[in-house]
Amino acid sequence: MSSRLAKGGRLIDRTTACEFSFNGKRLKGYKGDTLAAALLANDQMLVGRSFKYHRPRGIVGSGAEEPNALVNMGTGGRFEPNQRTTTTELFDGLTSTSQNHWPSLEFDIGVVNNYAARFLPAGFYYKTFIHPRFAWKHVFEPIVRQSAGLGQVPKERDADRYEQAYAFCDLLIVGGGIAGLQAALTAAKAGKRIWLVEQTAHWGGRAVVDGVEIEGQPAEVWVNATLAALSKMENVTIRNRCMAAGSYDHGYVLADEKVADHTPGDGRPRHRLWRIRAGQIVTATGAIERPLSFAGNDIPGVMLAGAVRDYVINFGVAPGDRTVVVTNNDDAYRTAIALKEAGLEVPVILDARANLTGELPAKARAMGIRVEAGKGIAKVKGGKRVTSVAICAQAGQGAVLEEISCDAVAMSGGWSPVVHLWSHCGGKLNWDTAKAHFAPDPARPPLNHDGSALVVTAGSASGHLLADEVLADATRAVGGEGAPSAKVPHEAPIEAVWVMPQGAPVELRAKMWLDYQNDVKVSDVQLAAREGYTSVEHTKRYTTLGMATDQGKLSNINGLAILADSLSTAIPQVGTTTFRPPYTPVTIGALAGEARGEIFQPLRRTPVYDWHMAQNAYMEPVGLWRRPYCYPRAGETHEQAVHREVLNTRTNVGLLDASTLGKIIVKGPDAGKFLDMLYTNVMSNLGIGKCRYGLMCNEQGFLSDDGVVARIDEDTWLCHTTSGGADRIHAWMEDWLQCEWWDWQVYTANVTEQYAQFAVVGPKARKLLEKLGGMDVSKETLPFMQWADGVLGGFRVRAYRISFSGELSYEIAVPASEGRAFWDALVAAGAEFGLMPYGTEGLHIMRAEKGFIMIGDETDGTVIPQDLNLGWAISKKKADYLGKRGQERPYLASPDRWKLVGLETLDGSVIQDGAYAPAPGFNANGQRNTQGRVTSTYYSPTLKRGIAMGLVKGGLSRIGEVIEMTKLDGSTQQVRICDPVFYDKEGEKQNV
Amino acid sequence: MKRYSVFAIAREALRYHQGWDKAWASPAPKSSYDVIIVGAGGHGLATAYYLGKNFGITNVAVIEKGWLGGGNTGRNTTIIRSNYLQDPSAAIYEKARSLYEDLSQDINYNVMFSPRGLLMLAQTHHEVRGYLRTVHANNLQGVKTEWIGPEKVKELVPIINIDGPRYPVLGALYQARGGTARHDAVAWGYARACSAMGMDIIQQCEVTGVRSEGGKVVGVDTTKGYIGTKKLGIVVAGHSGQVADMAGFRLPVEAVALQALVSEPIKPCMDVVVMANTVHGYMSQSDKGEMVIGGGTDGFNNFTQRGSFHHIEETLRALVETFPMISRLKMLRQWGGIVDMTGDRSPIISKTPLGNCFINCGWGTGGFKAIPGSGWAMAELMAKGEPGPLAAEFNMWRFREGQFIDESVAAGVAH
Amino acid sequence: MLILECPYCGVKAEETELTPGYEAHLKRFGPGSSDEDFENYMFARKNPKGVHFERWRHAYGCGKWFLAARCTATLEVFGTYPAQTSEPPAEIVAKIKAKRPDWKGYK
Known part of the structure; x- marks a missing residue:
């Protein structure tokens, strides 16, 4: 069984107990435990079920590499699935449940898949479930x-919040082991701005567990001193619990700081996502131990050797009472020695190597531990827990020499440098045959923006596994000299072992797990190779090797070694799959940050926004703006409110907040020439004080924006754009001025937000303004399509006589800071004239009644002004304007284009939004021919019937003709083509 | 070719699966072929398959610089739909979708086509009108789609938040027979079927030059030597411009990175595909349980298969807002692909200035769903030398004439 | 996540401060141009895998458009310069040639 030792545990505080639960059982651990350590202390080795075969799964590792020990954690708004117990710090009240089983962890129906495993090899689903068709x-x-x-699926909204922050440094050092600390200290002394991040809560990495001596003292002493020195340096920032998740081009690194995972609900943000820009990245990310592939290597109790000694030394937890150690390298002997020193039994060390010459095997033997050279495991026995191992010769086919009872197996297949951050941006790897691992090739690093190396590696991440080499390499990595000395025992070389025993038959290979979580075995990779899925990417995808939540940290190298062997090729020829961020999974909430709810996107507000909200206006998003759609009164539907607003505007006076309308000042000696290029019509000859409607097209000739232009003075024009178009059009202007006509003397300024602008609309509009008093707003002084500066009700205003409704209308601009006050003044003064505010929908209906087009409704990026009968706004005289050449292309000049018409149903009903007009027959693809479509369709409260505009082949030449329009139920209705101006065709109402 | 079936699996299981054939042969190239297809992605392999199946042309080589299916076929979000607005698009995507329905049976390889339904959320009034227009158009195009209200959206997708303060869900365009398929399986299944017809699929073979005489292609230089051909098809997505350069003509395409990501797997919680174009995000759940999420494209030319991270953040913000429960899931893996974008964001299936050279490219962000239809149309074009009705409007000269096939008008940005 | 130095204000701007504008040094073809010239100008933009000249605007900074020489295969940036020029400055061309001997040069 696994249990807590009476002594030891450098990270735990035995005076502070934490109560936690697992599958409803109440258990006890200590502060400083990981959840995995606490589970083991309570003899809970079985923690989950595998993905495919639902095999029992135990704890394998002690850190980010863990593939098995994932749990559902927390409840309600703090429930989170797939939490890795080996990196979860224990806290009082932690609740967890195991995953992927029904009805219980101990008895799981899904395990039938295991008994049928032979029928469910890699890729079986591609070969079956094909018939009958509906069955899949x-x-x-x-x-x-x-x-x-x-x-399980989270059910509730996340109760936590997440913060995001930026950081900048010369060097980002990733990893708080001795390599990272030494690199940080060296570079910090050289005056560089340093960030040092460590993914766990603790510093020192493996050295402090493995008994390394630095400068004649235990590593921990050196680690603490170095940390203390770094903490005092102003140019150094240190963050633990901070995982560098991914490196991106030009030195951008994403780091996830787990601020309050271990103190949930304490008011702090749960995670802080750092967006770090580093001049260079130093990866001191260490190495990860590889499992060995022997039959039954997935049975709970089989663990990585390094993890076993982590539990003993860091947490005072014995994963087993009797632990067999199996290895192909010297490092695993440290585990045997640590177990023995803790008073635990190590019945045997099985070493696949024939000759054992290192100091550590000698020490183990000297301690009385049985060491068997050239031996391996034929098979691990047990179900939900290891019960014994069968020993065999590594060189043979697995003939059992002896069976040894045990309750744990500590395995080591060697160590692989953690190369993720090196590889994310394209750093290349070399296969090191002597060390049997891939290591970064310093000659082929990922490149920074200036072509220099974006990443350098330090310590084990470079492939140096011994402490003295680690410190020297870390010093060198940051251009320093004089590393501290470290005393390490001599280690004999590793011998690569990819299958144990070497000649294992298929029955054994079908029980050797490569990917524990996804249930990929040696036999699966061999099957993939046999079937021609020989690219390493094919093998990965066909077998799902390395695609589990650990992203193959344990399985990838073992898998591709098997693949290379199956293809009779060398490992470097097979290559690795692509390393992709993140290094370990990152909570999505942390990536989304604070942008939630109201502030999910930036919110643009007009000066009158608060008034609209106070009126309970029904708001709609318009770009990042939010505008009133209508102002429903108690008991009114939105539709009723809109109709009331339209009728009131047409009979009394309406008030529209048009502040979102784009306002761009174009000024300079060449401003007129410039606007003549920008607009399809001529703007240079517009008289001062006058307004003119203009159209803008993109270079392809398609209509992109419209609005009224006002000539302010000799060299100044003010261009109104659509609400959604202001920023785009301003950028468009700057583009042409800076990149094409850079010798033209023109300035532009987007003053959209500098002014509030309100439309005062309706027969009583003038009376209202006259009541406010100030400037002369009479027809004679301020006629239609002119503007004037003046004062109204004490406010400095600019009043435009323009109309988008067909009514007598003033659009009045005031400085934004006075917008609300002016609005209030209008509302107060308007009461006696029946003034009501109206929203965007009323605006839309009134413009449709009047036959005015709307960018985005009548246009969709494929419509040219000529389609909309706006030929009058296209200058025939100008040699050039943006869009002119595009409009000369055959398809745009074709007489067959659909053109704008009015549409009305025969019975007065409203045509459906988006309806098409079918034409007789079908095209070559069997699709019904069409001859037009509706672009705007409304119920007109003014005319008390449906009105619409649309684009129809033949256009206005077909007025009076009746055609069919589609309905969503598949039927059609008859509509008559008519003039698109439904209201006041002569313009008598607006021009008064 | 041994047929795949449950019986074959059972038979093989008894001998530990030692008897399976190679899914496809890996021959050395012959000196010449009737047809060479450059690019063994989904579109290239489908082209070869339908050349054989529909036209009996089997002296075909599909050559691939990397591993087959390793480009955008193997790195997309596997959405299949045909609810397009414009007639030519609706025609080819619906052809593709209907071929997907029977593809597993046709090629005897389970591509796991899952017509689980697809929703495109309308979150502004403008978007409502745009999708209603699409439904009307689809009804005339023979594409079955419908408009559904927010309550029905909630019923189909219980984890969705339809009452967000910024962009409440106003309804959705629903295609019940849209869905997903297993992307790798599409490439592998076609490759196996092509190989079974005697075609040569030659991987790790990069084209380094295109030789032509008198306005006609005569062969290609490759890293495995010169290979002659009577007809050449270029189907290489993100690298179309590079291969076209070798053939001596310029294509109206630009290569940009498109990103995607998956979450860790969880138990089933979403049965349909949901696209939210206003906020720029889409999501489905794979059979493995991962939430599969599509991001946006970068705005600059890029061949690195890596994108800029802020697009991922934007997408996740949108999706956390739309599906609040994903906040406590974790991003497992993110990646990028290189997509080739045309001026109207619609593809090119076309003749070229070289008489016997044909191009299929420009699928941008939406190519996977089109694979069978694209292959079908390209095979017809290559076999006959003239486009059939499916391909006719996708010719590469349409830009000169201004005959755009512009889907952005209704569909927003995402495919 | 690119960083480009704005040649006007000297700021090392992150990509999120910039808006991209694709190919630089375009020659506009307007009315009177041939169909082919207009098509090439509008649609057949350069798309090299390697050295590329492109437009960027320091949109959330000084607002200026500038040009960048960048490798589309490695994202290495060779230099940035003001937009008011019809071809790349000689020193940037020289720098690229030094780093990319195989580069065939601008045009």
Whole structure:
């Protein structure tokens, strides 16, 4: 069994107990435990079920590499699936449940997949479930989906918040082991701005566990002193619990700081996502131990050797009472020695190597531990826990020499440098045959923006596994000299072992796990190779090797070694799959940050926003703006409110907050020339004090924006754009001025937000303004399509006589800071004239009644002004304007284009939004021919019937003709083509 | 070719699966072929398959610089739909979708086509009108789609938040027979079927030059030597411009990175595909349980298969707002692909200035869903030398004439 | 996540401060140009895998458009310069040639 030792545990505080639960059982651990350590202390080795075969799964590792020990954690708004117990710090009140089983962890129905494992090899689903056709969707897929997946689904909105922050440094050092600390100290002394991040809560990495001596003292002493020195340096920032998740081009690194994972609900943000810009990245990310591939290596109790001694030394936890150690390298002997020193039994060390010459095997033997050279494991026995191992010769086919009872197996297949951050931006790797691992090739680093190396590696991340080499390499990595000395025992070389025993037959290979979580075995990779999935990416995808939540940290190298062997090729020829961020999974909430709810996107507000909200206006998003759609009164539907607003505007006076309308000042000696290029019509000859409607097209000729232009003075024009178009059009202007006509003397300024602008609309509009008093707003002084500066009600205003409704209308601009006050003044003064505010929908209906086009409704990026009968706004005289050449292309000049018409149903009903007009027959693809479509369709409260505009082949030449329009139920209705101006065709109402 | 079936699996299981054939042969190139397809992605392999199946042309080589299916076929978010607005698009995507329905049976390889339904959320009034227009158009195009209200959206997707303060869900365009398929399986299945017809699929073979005489292609230089051909098809997505350069003509495409990501797997919680174009995000759940999430494209030319991270953040913000429960899931893996974008964001299936050279490219962010239809149309074009109705409007000269096939008008940005 | 130095204000601007504008040094073809010239100008933009000249605007900074020489295969930036020029400055061309001997040069 696994249990807490009476003594030891450098990270735990035995005076502070934490109560936690696992599958409802109340258990006890200590402050400083990881959840995995606490579970082991309570003899809870079995923690989950595998993905495919639902095999029992125990704790394998002690850190980010753990593939098995994932749990559902927390409840309600703090529930999170797939939490890695080996990196979860224990806290009082932690609740957890195991995953991927039904009805219980101990008895899981899904394990039938295990008994049928032979029928479910890699890729079996590609070969079956093919017939009958409907069965995949309706029978097989639901079964596959239900048995797949891991954790449960969160049900509630996240109760935590997440913070995001930026940081800048010369050097970002990733990893708080002795390599990272030494690199940081060296570079910091040289005056560089340093960030040092460590993913766990603790510093020192493996050295402090493995008994390394630095400068004649235990590593921990050196680690603490170095940390203390770094903490005092102003140019150094240190963060623990901070995982560098990914490195991106030009030195951008994403780091996830787990601020309050271990203190949930304490008011702090749960995570802080750092967006770090580093001049260079130093990866001191260490190495990860590889499992060995022997039959039954997935049975709970089989663990990585390094993890076993982590539990003993860091947490005072014995994963087993009797632990067999199996290895191909000297490092695993440290585990045997640590177990022995803790008073635990190590019945045997099985070393696949024939000759054992290192100091550590000698020490183990001297301690009385039985060491067997040239031996391996034929098979691990046990179900939910290891019960014994069968020993065999590594060189043979697995003939059992002896069976030894035990309750744990500590395995080591060697160590692989953690190269993720090196590889994310394209750093290349070399295969080191002597060390049997891939290591970064310093000659082929990922490149920074200036072509220099974006990443350098330090310590074990470079492939140096011994402490003295680690410190020297870390010093060198940052251009320093004089590393501290470290005393380490001599280690004999590793011998690569990819299958144990070497000649294992297929029955054994089908029980050797490579990917524990996804249930990929040696035999699966061999099957993939046999079937021609010989690219390493094919093998990965066909078998799902390395695609589990650990992203192959334990399985990838072992898998591709098997693949290389199957293909009779060398490992470097097979290569690795692509390393992609993040290094370990990152909570999505942390990536989304504070942008939630109201501030999910930036919110643009007009000066009158608060008034609209106070009126309970129904708001709609318009770009990042939020505008009133209508102002419903108690008991009114939105539709009723809109109709009331329209009728009131047409009979009394309406007030529209048009502040979102784009306002761009174009000024300079060449401003007129410039606007003549920008607009399809001529703007240079517009008289001062006058307004003119203009159209803008993109270079392809398609209509992109419209609005009224006012000539302010000799060299100044003010261009109104659509609400959504202001920023785009301003950028468009700057583009042409800076990149094409850079010798033209023109300035532009987007003053959209500098002014509030309100439309005062309706027969009583003038009376209202006259009541406010100030400037002369009479027809004679301020006629239609002119503007004037003046004072109204004590406010400095600019009043434009323009109309988008067909009514007598003033658009009045005031400085934004006075907008609300002016609005209030209008509302107060308007009461006696029946003034009501109206929203965007009323605006839309009134412009449609009047036959005015709306960018985005009548246009969709494929419509040219000529389609909309706006030929009058296209200058025939100008040699050039943006869009002119595009409009000369055959398809745009074709007489067959659909053109704007009015549409009305024969019975007065409203045509459906988006309806098309079918034409007789079908095209070559069997699609019904069409001859037009509706672009705007409304119920007109003014005319008390449906009105619409649309684009129809033949356009206005077909007025009076009746055509069919589609309905959503598949039927059609008859509509008559008519003039698009439904209201006041002569313009008598606006021009008064 | 041994047929795949449950019986074959059972038979093989008894001998530990030692008897399976190679899914496809890996021959050395012959000196010449009737047809060479450059690019063994989904579109290239489908082209070869339908050349054989529909036209009996099997002296075909599909050559691939890397591993087959390793480009955008193997790195997309596997969405299949045909609810396009414009007639030519609706025609080819619906052809593709209907071929997907029977593809597993046709090629005897389970591509796991899952017509689980697809929603495109309308979150502004403008978007409502745009999608209603699409439904009307689809009804005339023979594409079955419908408009559904927010309550129905909630019923189909219980984890969705339809009452967000910024962009409440106003309804959705729903295609019940849209869905997903297993992307790798599409490439592998076609490759196996092509190989079974005697075609040569030659991987790790990069084209280094295109030789032509008198306005016609005669062969290609490759890293495995010169290979002659009577007809050449270029189907290489993100690298179309580079291969076209070798053939001596310029294509109206630009290569940009498109990103995607998956979460860790969880138990089934979403049965349909949801696209939210206003906020720029889309999500489905794979059969493995991962939430599969599509991001946006970068705005600059890029061949690195890596994108800029802020697009991922934007997408996740949108999706956390739309599906609040994903906040406590974790991003497992993110990646990028290189997509080739045309001026109207619609593809090119076209003749070229070289008489016997044909191009299929420009699928941008939406190529996976089109694979069978694209292959079908390209095979017809290559076999006959003239486009059939499916390909006719996708010719590469349409930009000169201004005959755009512009889907952005209704569909927003995402495919 | 690119960083480009704005040649006007000297700021090392992150990509999120910039808006991209694709190919630089375009020659505009307007009315009177041939179909082919207009098509090439509008649609057949350069798309090299390697050295590329492109437009960027320091949109959330000084607002200026500038040009950048960048490798599309490695994202290495060779230099940035003001937009008011019809071809790349000689020193940037020289720098690229030094780093990319195989580069065929601008145009």
